[in-house]
Amino acid sequence: MDMYLTHVCLWTTLLSVVVTWAISHVSNRRKKTTKLTDTTAGQERRYGGPDVIIVGAGVGGSALAYALAKDGRRVHVIERDMSEPVRMMGEFMQPGGRLMLAKLGLQDCLEEIDAQKSTCLSLYKDGKKAVVPFPVEDNNFPYEPTGRTFHNGRFCAAGRRNGKIFDRRKRSDQRSDIQEQFWRRNDGLCTSHCGMRRLLLEPSSAEVMSYQVGYISKNCQLEEPEYLHLVMAKPSFTMMYQLSSTEVRCGVELFPGQIPSIANGDMTNFLRNTMAPQVPPKLRKIFLKGIDEGAQIKVMPTKRMAATLSDKKGAIVLGDAFNMRHPSIASGMMVLLSDILILRCLLQPLDYLGDTNKVSEVIKSFYVIRKPMSATVNTLGTAFSQVLIASTDKAKEAMRQGCYDYLSSGGFGASGLMALLGGMNPRPLSLIFHLFVVTLSATVQLLSPFPSPLGIWHSLRLLGLSMKMLVPHLKAEGVSQMLFPAYAAVYRKTYMTATTI
Ligand SMILES: Cc1cc2nc3c(=O)[nH]c(=O)nc-3n(C[C@H](O)[C@H](O)[C@H](O)COP(=O)(O)OP(=O)(O)OC[C@H]3O[C@@H](n4cnc5c(N)ncnc54)[C@H](O)[C@@H]3O)c2cc1C
Structure with a gap:
């Protein structure tokens, strides 16, 4: 028995010595390698390697x-x-x-x-026009509240x-x-x-959401060059803005499977015969100018990721x-x-x-x-693009009209939404507030003058639509990161103050 115990002790001691040696050897080698890498990196830095x-x-x-x-x-x-x-x-x-x-x-x-300086969004729908400026007063924005094209x-x-x-x-x-x-x-x-x-x-x-088709009308100037003109047309929006002192960008949004061929002239015909009549008369001449002069038409996919x-x-x-x-x-x-x-x-x-x-x-x-800025803009991008698409669906059309009415009514709502669009107030909670109010006012429209069963049905679908604009983003961006107001407050305080300009 004694002999047996002595053997066990001897073998255990030997094994521990071997294991300890192996561990220390491996760790020494690692240290040497790290030191070598550090030295190489250090040398690279010293001799001009990039950071x-x-x-x-x-x-x-x-x-x-x-x-x-x-x-x-x-x-x-x-x-x-x-x-x-x-x-x-x-x-x-x-x-x-x-x-x-x-x-x-x-x-x-x-x-x-x-x-070119841009001060306002000029929105057109069904022959009506609303001019909504980037908010100038009470905006807590430490910079000139204008954009540039x-x-x-x-x-x-x-x-x-x-x-x-x-x-x-x-x-x-x-x-x-x-x-x-x-x-x-x-x-x-x-x-x-x-x-x-x-x-x-x-x-x-x-994900490809749509295509932007565009061209430039040359040697011309819009009557209101400081406005971004956005026409709520069919199938979706048409935009025009002063790109340089002598050029105007004209563009329309189209959807996959609906892009006429540029090569055989179908696109030119489509722009001239389908889109131009929807452009307000005051802008139409310039819209047609580029097409008539054979401007190069480009198509770009719009993606979400x-x-x-x-x-x-x-x-x-x-x-x-x-x-x-x-x-x-x-x-x-x-x-x-x-x-x-x-x-x-x-x-x-x-x-x-x-x-x-x-x-x-x-x-x-x-x-x-980055969430307050990126999540707000990402969600707003989805929501705004959705409301710009024309539809025969009553709920969708109500949302579209609701958005136009909200912006055209001016006041706190319109300036708040413009501050969001302009990145002057990137607060996810503010975005949710505006989306909620637009949904609510569109619902009221659907239920007026009396709530009918069909009206109630469309209102519920409208609510669903509004949730669909919001919930996937909340999930993707992280509910707490997006909705915890402190994040937005810190972002504003740290990155949107005037101190270092
Ligand atoms: C239709 C459309 C309209 C838009 N309008 C606006 C707008 O009005 N305002 C706005 O703020 N944003 C707009 N955007 C978005 C905006 O254009 C992009 O967010 C922005 O340009 C992205 O910049 P970037 O530096 O990531 O890419 P880019 O500006 O595209 O730069 C990428 C660079 O990488 C280079 N490159 C690519 N591959 C390689 C390679 N293998 N090796 C070396 N170099 C490489 C390219 O040559 C290029 O110079 C629009 C987007 C689309 C699709």
């Missing part, structure tokens, strides 16, 4: 490059095409977006590009000049190069655009590759600039961006802090 790699120098990439470079970061930007983009998107900057630009120190990007390409080019975007490569080199740099280094913050989404996120879940974070540590996807909403509220650039402002502020305390754990923590906070 941040940004892929894509569009609206977001250039602004981020500028903001981070100003904070002393070494920024490396990769853009596939440095020529001035010519495209039909991102042509209106909301007042809230202009505030963000100013906060980033980039307000001069809107200068010398022939940008401009050629997106000129704005991007100005941003690139500011961001000192230097790296120019052929598109074919891009993927392997970016992949190699990023995956091999794995120690810096990589902020990505477009194509990088496929590398960093789950397959895109972007919820925001998701990348699992790849230290990497973040921003802009349209990250989160999209319907462009009827023209707010994509505003949300993007707000995101950049938040990210930049969160990163400021970090000396070294190679610490992917810390950077990942920052990215998680960023995801929550």
